[in-house]
Amino acid sequence: MSTLEIKDLHVSIETEQGTKEILKGVSLTIRTGETHAIMGPNGSGKSTLASTIAGHPRYTVTGGSITLDGEDVLEMSVDERARAGVFLAMQYPVEVPGVTMTNFLRTAKTAIDGEAPKLRTWTKDVKDAMGKLRIDADFAQRNVNEGFSGGEKKRVEILQLELFKPKFAVLDETDSGLDVDALKIVSEGVNRAHSEGNMGTLLITHYTRILRYIKPDFVHVFVDGQVVEEGGPELADRLEEEGYDRYAKGAGTAAAPAAAQA
Amino acid sequence: MTAEATTEKARIGAPSIAGFTEEGEHLVASKVDRHHSHGTQVMASRAERITSHDVADFALPNGREEEWRFTPVRELANLLSDTPSDAGALGVTVEGPDSFVQGALRAGEAPRGATLVPADRAAVVASANVEEAQLIRIPADAELDQPVRVVITGNGAGRRTNTHHVIEAGANSRAVVILEHDGSADHNGNVEVFVREGAHLTVVSVQLWEDDARHLAQHDAEVSKDAVYKHIAVTLGGKIVRLNSNVRFAGEGADAELLGLYFADAGQHLEHRSFVDHNLANCKSNVLYKGALQGKGAHTVWVGDVLIQKQAEGTDSYEKNQNLVLTDGCRADSVPNLEIETGLIEGAGHASATGRFDDEHLFYLMARGIPEDVARRLVVRGFLNEIIQQIKVPALEERLTEAVERELAATEN
Numbered sequence: 001m002s003t004l005e006i007k008d009l010h011v012s013i014e015t016e017q018g019t020k021e022i023l024k025g026v027s028l029t030i031r032t033g034e035t036h037a038i039m040g041p042n043g044s045g046k047s048t049l050a051s052t053i054a055g056h057p058r059y060t061v062t063g064g065s066i067t068l069d070g071e072d073v074l075e076m077s078v079d080e081r082a083r084a085g086v087f088l089a090m091q092y093p094v095e096v097p098g099v100t101m102t103n104f105l106r107t108a109k110t111a112i113d114g115e116a117p118k119l120r121t122w123t124k125d126v127k128d129a130m131g132k133l134r135i136d137a138d139f140a141q142r143n144v145n146e147g148f149s150g151g152e153k154k155r156v157e158i159l160q161l162e163l164f165k166p167k168f169a170v171l172d173e174t175d176s177g178l179d180v181d182a183l184k185i186v187s188e189g190v191n192r193a194h195s196e197g198n199m200g201t202l203l204i205t206h207y208t209r210i211l212r213y214i215k216p217d218f219v220h221v222f223v224d225g226q227v228v229e230e231g232g233p234e235l236a237d238r239l240e241e242e243g244y245d246r247y248a249k250g251a252g253t254a255a256a257p258a259a260a261q262a
Numbered sequence: 263m264t265a266e267a268t269t270e271k272a273r274i275g276a277p278s279i280a281g282f283t284e285e286g287e288h289l290v291a292s293k294v295d296r297h298h299s300h301g302t303q304v305m306a307s308r309a310e311r312i313t314s315h316d317v318a319d320f321a322l323p324n325g326r327e328e329e330w331r332f333t334p335v336r337e338l339a340n341l342l343s344d345t346p347s348d349a350g351a352l353g354v355t356v357e358g359p360d361s362f363v364q365g366a367l368r369a370g371e372a373p374r375g376a377t378l379v380p381a382d383r384a385a386v387v388a389s390a391n392v393e394e395a396q397l398i399r400i401p402a403d404a405e406l407d408q409p410v411r412v413v414i415t416g417n418g419a420g421r422r423t424n425t426h427h428v429i430e431a432g433a434n435s436r437a438v439v440i441l442e443h444d445g446s447a448d449h450n451g452n453v454e455v456f457v458r459e460g461a462h463l464t465v466v467s468v469q470l471w472e473d474d475a476r477h478l479a480q481h482d483a484e485v486s487k488d489a490v491y492k493h494i495a496v497t498l499g500g501k502i503v504r505l506n507s508n509v510r511f512a513g514e515g516a517d518a519e520l521l522g523l524y525f526a527d528a529g530q531h532l533e534h535r536s537f538v539d540h541n542l543a544n545c546k547s548n549v550l551y552k553g554a555l556q557g558k559g560a561h562t563v564w565v566g567d568v569l570i571q572k573q574a575e576g577t578d579s580y581e582k583n584q585n586l587v588l589t590d591g592c593r594a595d596s597v598p599n600l601e602i603e604t605g606l607i608e609g610a611g612h613a614s615a616t617g618r619f620d621d622e623h624l625f626y627l628m629a630r631g632i633p634e635d636v637a638r639r640l641v642v643r644g645f646l647n648e649i650i651q652q653i654k655v656p657a658l659e660e661r662l663t664e665a666v667e668r669e670l671a672a673t674e675n
Contacts, residue, residue, distance in 0.1 A: 054629050057621065082631035094626045097586065097617060098644030107640055108630035143644075144626075160630065 002069050002085070002167045004030045004053075004200060010063035011045075011052050022048040024225040025064070028202075032167055035194065035201040037211060037236060040222030041244045046204045047091060049222075050172040053202075054088035055081050068168070083112055085167030089157040089174050096144035101156070102126075104144045105163060112164050129162045133189050150177040158189035169193065170202045175210035187213030208240040223247045307601055308537060308567045313379040317344050317390050320383040329382060332563040332595050333504055334531055340422055340448045341478050342383050346391045351421035351447055356398065358410035362437070365397035367428055374428050377484040378454035381506065384478035388424045388450035395426035395454075398439060402432035402458070409438035409466075409655050416447025419474035426452040431463035431489075438464045438655055444499070446475040455483035457491045459513060464492040466653055470665060471500035473529075479505040485545075487513025494653055495522040495534055495551075498665050502531045509547065510539035520549045522564075523649035523662075525642075525669045526592070528557030536581070537567040540574035549581035552649050554642050555592035556669075563595045570602045570610060578608035586645050587618040588638070639670055 011023035022045045030036050040046050052059045053066060055078040066073040068084055076084060096104070105126060110116045117125075130137065133155045145153050154174055161169055171190065175183055187210060193199055203214060211233070219235040220227045221244075228247055229235065311329070312319060322342055323330040335342070356364060367374040374395050380386035398410055416423060429439050441453065457463045469477060477500050485491045497503050509518040524532045538547040553562045564583040585594035598612035619641050627637035646666055650659050 056625055078625060078628035079631050079633050082629055088629055090626070090629075094622045096623050096626060096641065097619065098641050098647075099627075100644065103640065103644065104627075104630075107636065108627075108632055111631035111633065111636065164630070 001198070002032045002200070004073075004086070004168045005067045006049075006053075006064070007066075008064040009049070009052070009061065009066065011048055011059050012062050013048075013059055021062070022059075022225050023052070026225070026227060027064075028220065028227070030168060030200040030202055032198045032200045034218065035203060035214065035216045036218045036220060037203045037205060037216035038220050038222055039205055039208070039236065039239060041247075042206065044222045045225040046206075046222050047172050048225075050088055050091075050170045050202070050204050053081075053086060053170050054078065079111065082166075083114075087161055087164060087166035087169045089154075089161055089169065089171045091172040091174075091176065093145050093153040093157055095146045095148075097146070099144050100141055101144055102140045105160070108160070109163060125163060129159055132192070133159050133162075134185055135159060151179065151182040154178060154186055155182065155189075158186050158193075162189055162193050165193070165196075166199065168200045168202065170204065172204050173206065174203075175205055175207060183210060184213060190214055208236050211236045221247065308539075308569045308599065309571070309601075311381060313381045314386065315375060315379060315389060317386050320380070320386050323383055329535075332565075333533060334502060337502060338384075338476065338478070340420065341450055341476060342387065343422075344387045344390060345422055347423045348421045351417050352423040352425070352449070353413075353415040353417065353445075354396065354425070355413045356396070356410065359406050359408045361401065361404045361406060362410055363397075363399040363401065365399065366394040367397050368394055373430060373456055374426070374454065376454075377456060377510075378426075378452055378480065378482040380452075381480060381508070384450050384504075385452055385480035385506075388452045388478075388480075389426060391424040391450075392426040392452070395428050397428045397430065399430045400432055400435040400437040400461075400463070402435060404432065404435045404437070406435075406437040409440050409658075411440045411442065413442045413444070414449070414451070416443075416445035416449060416471070416475055419446040419448075419472070421447050422450075423447045424450045426454065428454045428456075429463070429465060430456040431458060431461040433458040433486075434460040436462045438466065440466045440468065440655070440658060442468045442470065443475075443477060444470045444472070446472040447477075449475065449477045451477065451479045453479065453481040455481065455491070455493075457483060457485045457489040457516075459486045460488050461486070462490040464494065464654070466494045466496065466655070466658065467505065468658070468662070469495075469497040469500055469503050469505075471503070473499065473501060475500045476502045477504070479503075481505065481507045483509045483518070484512045485509060485516040485518050486511075488515040489513070490517045492519045492521065492652070494649065495524075496649070496662055497522070497524040497532050497534070498662075498669060500530065500532070502533075504531075504533040504535070506535045506537070508537040508539070511542040511545045514542055514544040516542075517546045519547070521649050521652055522551035522553075523646050524551070524553040524562055525646070525666060526553065526555045526557075526560040526562045527669060527672060528591075529559045531561045531563075533563035535563075535565045535567070538569070538579060538581070540568070540570040540577045540579060543574055544576040545574070546578045547580070550649070551583045552585070552646055553583075553594065554586045554588060554646060555594055556588040558591035560592040561595075562593075564614075565597045565599070566612065567599045568601070568610065568612070570600075570604060570607060572603040575604055575606040576608055577604075577610065579610045580612070582613040583615075584645075585616040586642065587616065588642070635671070639667055642666065642670055
């Protein structure tokens, strides 16, 4: 079993108005086999948490730690984190010029595993995984994400999740922009990765509807860069009914300790 | 973009580059305009450009002339002067299968000068200062199983050299001729190509110069009835390289492809110009140049002229330039010019796209475990491979792929 531990994480970004603190002390512990949902309104810092775990250069960690089985993740470069077993399914996957999906998937798999996959089984694995995610076979010869629709890009993210078999998957609003059918397909993919491998999942979402297909063990509510409430799956049901409004006041009080620290 | 854009891409077999700014259109008979140009100034027709064998017809350029405006002419004084080659400044070796013929052609000795009429100062002084042009003739009906390889080696920076090669592919012959440039020199190289009836000829000009070489070149080809000509310029080395690749037709049903690949590093000026003169009916042409740029002051230029003359009915023509900018501080100039004098054509289109490989692309690939150097290599190799794979000489393709990767490694260190 592996553990991804986030302790008192503070993260800021540079804006034209100067440095802005986005995460104001976040602590979370995720073990393989667990699914954690992080829910919260727009602008609460959910995606910042996802990008910070993956090591996006835009985000500066000003305090706290992220460790994977005790290893300091913040010391690792972006590619080292991926090779250590952290996978980020991106909210806005970019189009990469000049690189076919086939070439990209094989290169990444080779980098992650430290050796080239066996050609025959790999080709079959890719084909099967694409089939299950209803991705057309001709996507393999297209450039990475080039000309893919929003839903196709998300499916291709989950394709990678299934093929790379990470220890921890961070899904950054994978559900946004998906219709119900696509949401089901994507959720099945995540559930397969869960049941096949020993994976911990951090599911970041604004809406509860994806939680009908992917059952979380824990739900954390994020407001203004902090976790304001934690609970089991029943918390998601409450959010479905009540929304985030009741945290609006809470956000005010939550901001107080951050201000005191500043 | 419209369905027309899709058609363009399908025609050329070139995937567009995501995130690229793209300019292009597909002109058909119904909406043809004359003097179709995207330059920053209105230009005279390409047909009016002076060509002459007489040095006196070309003054020294000052850099304000249309055809020199992108070029650092101040650094080219040695190349533009009417002077012979420095003794021993250049070594030329030719190798290949037994079935081709070598010879020498003095000025006025046919076919020398029949197709290549100098179009600028560099070409005219080169022409005037080459006593004997080197002839490479592929006999009619010969099918060469190996390429003819001409290695042109400069023996020192700043040393003036002039060459003129005449390549004649006899009727229905099949051949590949490779011109390789290495070492260093101030080199003026003219290349004159005849592709006789039904012949298939590929000419690959590879510039692997050292960093202090300067090279100006005019490559002119005449393509006869039902012949297929492919010219591929590959420019990786040199401080300044300016290569003009021109083609016109001597019979209907001819097909010309002008391709190019360049990779400019800090301080390099790599300029490619192409001119397809559709002077006869029912010929096809396709122009595709792809370039990568990295490092401060890397400058590339592509100017693609296509002229479809009044009598050239049934012409099918397309041209495209794509640039991939890898770092800050680079400049890629790209100017497609299309002039159409008849509406009775199959098609004529052009496109130009310049995009960059940025931090988000890099982050995406690295977030999948791919180290930075591998990620860059993956993208650039994929982008440039479209040209390299057209060479179809495996040994050369391999060497060029390695050379491209050395270019990439140079910036990483």
